[in-house]
Amino acid sequence: MNVQLTNIDNLRMIDRNKAAGNATFEIDGSTYHAELIFYLQSDYCLSIRARRCGEGLTTERVEEYLKMNRTDMKRGINPEVVRLRQQQREAIYGAE
Numbered sequence: 001m002n003v004q005l006t007n008i009d010n011l012r013m014i015d016r017n018k019a020a021g022n023a024t025f026e027i028d029g030s031t032y033h034a035e036l037i038f039y040l041q042s043d044y045c046l047s048i049r050a051r052r053c054g055e056g057l058t059t060e061r062v063e064e065y066l067k068m069n070r071t072d073m074k075r076g077i078n079p080e081v082v083r084l085r086q087q088q089r090e091a092i093y094g095a096e
Contacts, residue, residue: 032057
């Protein structure tokens with residue numbers, strides 16, 4: 001079974017050091033959705049976990065994908081983490 005992450009949208013801060021985003025996966029030609037949680041420290045992503053998964057997709061399957069692709073996903077999401085942190089700072093302290 002070929003699992004491919006095709007998109008992450010609606011990336012947003014949900015706590016001081018947590019962000020969430022809606023992920024779209026393609027598995028054997030079918031599209032599935034899951035919510036991912038990104039655990040952050042400073043401007044870096046430390047860990048990624050699956051939260052809610054849509055119909056036909058299990059948390060275990062998403063977690064296995066995350067485990068196999070952890071390094072690339074963290075590297076790919078870091079520019080967005082920097083942007084989210086900047087927005088968070090501007091909301092708290094005002095624009096610089």
